[in-house]
Amino acid sequence: MFIKNLPHKTVERLSQYRRALLLILSKEKTHVFSHEIAQMLHITPVQVRRDLMLIGYSGNLRKGYDIKELIDLIGKIIDSERGQRVAVVGLGNLGKAFISYFKGKRSKLSMIAAFDVNPEKINRVFDGVPCYHINQLPEIIKQNNISIGIITVPSEQAPEIAEALVLSGIKGILNYTPKPLNVPAYVYLEEYDMITSLEKVAFFAKKNDERFK
Amino acid sequence: MFIKNLPHKTVERLSQYRRALLLILSKEKTHVFSHEIAQMLHITPVQVRRDLMLIGYSGNLRKGYDIKELIDLIGKIIDSERGQRVAVVGLGNLGKAFISYFKGKRSKLSMIAAFDVNPEKINRVFDGVPCYHINQLPEIIKQNNISIGIITVPSEQAPEIAEALVLSGIKGILNYTPKPLNVPAYVYLEEYDMITSLEKVAFFAKKNDERFK
DNA sequence: TTTTTGTTGTGAAACTTTACACATGTCCAC
DNA sequence: GTGGACATGTGTAAAGTTTCACAACAAAAA
Ligand SMILES: NC(=O)c1ccc[n+]([C@@H]2O[C@H](COP(=O)([O-])OP(=O)(O)OC[C@H]3O[C@@H](n4cnc5c(N)ncnc54)[C@H](O)[C@@H]3O)[C@@H](O)[C@H]2O)c1
Ligand SMILES: NC(=O)c1ccc[n+]([C@@H]2O[C@H](COP(=O)([O-])OP(=O)(O)OC[C@H]3O[C@@H](n4cnc5c(N)ncnc54)[C@H](O)[C@@H]3O)[C@@H](O)[C@H]2O)c1
Numbered sequence: 001m002f003i004k005n006l007p008h009k010t011v012e013r014l015s016q017y018r019r020a021l022l023l024i025l026s027k028e029k030t031h032v033f034s035h036e037i038a039q040m041l042h043i044t045p046v047q048v049r050r051d052l053m054l055i056g057y058s059g060n061l062r063k064g065y066d067i068k069e070l071i072d073l074i075g076k077i078i079d080s081e082r083g084q085r086v087a088v089v090g091l092g093n094l095g096k097a098f099i100s101y102f103k104g105k106r107s108k109l110s111m112i113a114a115f116d117v118n119p120e121k122i123n124r125v126f127d128g129v130p131c132y133h134i135n136q137l138p139e140i141i142k143q144n145n146i147s148i149g150i151i152t153v154p155s156e157q158a159p160e161i162a163e164a165l166v167l168s169g170i171k172g173i174l175n176y177t178p179k180p181l182n183v184p185a186y187v188y189l190e191e192y193d194m195i196t197s198l199e200k201v202a203f204f205a206k207k208n209d210e211r212f213k
Numbered sequence: 214m215f216i217k218n219l220p221h222k223t224v225e226r227l228s229q230y231r232r233a234l235l236l237i238l239s240k241e242k243t244h245v246f247s248h249e250i251a252q253m254l255h256i257t258p259v260q261v262r263r264d265l266m267l268i269g270y271s272g273n274l275r276k277g278y279d280i281k282e283l284i285d286l287i288g289k290i291i292d293s294e295r296g297q298r299v300a301v302v303g304l305g306n307l308g309k310a311f312i313s314y315f316k317g318k319r320s321k322l323s324m325i326a327a328f329d330v331n332p333e334k335i336n337r338v339f340d341g342v343p344c345y346h347i348n349q350l351p352e353i354i355k356q357n358n359i360s361i362g363i364i365t366v367p368s369e370q371a372p373e374i375a376e377a378l379v380l381s382g383i384k385g386i387l388n389y390t391p392k393p394l395n396v397p398a399y400v401y402l403e404e405y406d407m408i409t410s411l412e413k414v415a416f417f418a419k420k421n422d423e424r425f426k
Numbered sequence: 427t428t429t430t431t432g433t434t435g436t437g438a439a440a441c442t443t444t445a446c447a448c449a450t451g452t453c454c455a456c
Numbered sequence: 457g458t459g460g461a462c463a464t465g466t467g468t469a470a471a472g473t474t475t476c477a478c479a480a481c482a483a484a485a486a
Contacts, residue, residue: 011412015408015413016406019408078416084418092310093306093310097310102408109412109415171421172417174407186425192410198387199291200221201361205297
């Protein structure tokens with residue numbers, strides 16, 4: 001299913017709604033109200049309803065939203081019908097954390113391969129994901145039609161890894177190194193830095209502290 | 214230094230500017246142009262100039278911005294003068310990744326303690342950070358005046374950890390578990406989920422792919 | 427000197443995102 | 457059945473964020 005111009009923020013929240021809904025899905029509870037979803041994500045109920053309006057989902061006036069239906073609909077919108085394949089480059093702390101967290105979580109995204117240079121990791125399987133030598137990257141990416149790469153190598157290596165990924169035909173990159181990367185416009189690039197998050201918390205914690213004094 | 218109502222997004226970018234500037238700081242290069250900073254973060258030069266305007270920094274019309282000065286000014290604004298102390302709860306893959314990445318990076322934020330339940334980790338030091346048993350959390354937090362907590366325990370334990378942190382007087386929490394937490398309004402809460410990032414990349418990669426076909 | 431080039435700084439417009447306010451609908455209690 | 461309680465859905469306003477457009481200026485080139 002395709003919806004024209006879904007806002008960036010809405011896409012992000014749809015993923016979060018699904019995560020939260022999967023967490024509360026059970027035999028007993030089949031429906032959920034907008035204010036319940038809102039509370040879980042610390043946003044307003046109006047925001048939730050607006051997002052659901054954008055994806056054309058209607059709830060039951062008395063019971064709220066059907067959890068299963070909503071999970072399925074979100075899937076129809078944000079997942080690719082044919083599925084997408086993912087690889088992690090750099091099987092250190094962060095790479096392993098990603099793989100073990102991801103395991104079994106999504107059916108339309110498959111974690112196909114990891115790459116490293118450490119001989120102790122190569123040709124072993126971590127949480128169901130085989131690890132290959134970095135030299136095999138182009139070959140494995142192309143063979144398996146992997147379209148998304150996650151970069152968790154030491155930051156100095158990040159640019160060359162990004163280049164290799166792009167040349168192998170990747171369509172999206174999730175970069176966890178602090179190194180600025182340059183990729184062509186047709187490759188979607190997302191970056192995240194824990195220290196930035198921490199500094200944000202530090203800044204607003206200090207601000208709150210003054211405000212609530 | 215305090216600036217009234219600095220936008221959320223600007224605070225985030227200031228942290229990123231500093232990260233990027235520290236990365237290019239060297240003897241040879243003392244100044245930087247807005248378009249250079251912009252390119253590193255994949256934003257526009259105007260955005261950079263606007264942010265610097267908000268913090269009241271003026272560049273040199275011909276040479277650009279003094280890198281050292283700018284790093285210092287950003288510090289004066291986003292760091293707390295007296296410093297803030299941080300603890301990590303849950304020393305698994307993610308907790309270790311955080312600590313090793315953070316090591317030596319910031320002078321105004323100190324990583325003081327880690328907590329776990331695994332006897333093999335307790336009373337050992339990881340990258341300079343001592344690990345204590347979770348039972349000691351209230352005591353250690355209060356004694357050391359730790360004001361920020363990072364949660365990287367298995368998600369089932371997250372709510373009780375958050376509660377313990379709040380009761381011990383923490384002012385900000387960075388939660389990496391998918392479990393929704395409830396904290397009082399005076400505690401600043403930030404959450405992050407790798408799968409949400411991945412799904413965002415997947416969504417826009419698929420979209421790009423159609424657009425650039 | 428004068429012109430050209432390339433930068434910063436910023437008012438105002440445009441765009442994006444969120445919240446308000448309330449019409450509408452459903453069920454339950456009475 | 458009638459009114460009250462409590463949801464959803466949504467037009468519109470407000471708030472937040474980014475971009476446009478250009479004045480102001482400094483240095484180098486002509
Ligand atoms: N963005 C963030 O929030 C964040 C957080 C923590 C770490 N980091 C960064 O992420 C990266 C990984 O962190 P980590 O703690 O997992 O480090 P790590 O040292 O545990 O893991 C790095 C892995 O990459 C492998 N590697 C090295 N060179 C390689 C190459 N050329 N090709 C493939 N694999 C290679 C190493 O063998 C190792 O297994 C580092 O750059 C670190 O600075 C970022
Ligand atoms: N948000 C994200 O992007 C993201 C990514 C990866 C993992 N995760 C989540 O983060 C958490 C940690 O992931 P991980 O890969 O590091 O897992 P892990 O199993 O490697 O680490 C968890 C650690 O917590 C410790 N622990 C268990 N119970 C505890 C308690 N009561 N008090 C203190 N410590 C305790 C364990 O001994 C272990 O060392 C999990 O909840 C995981 O689902 C989130």
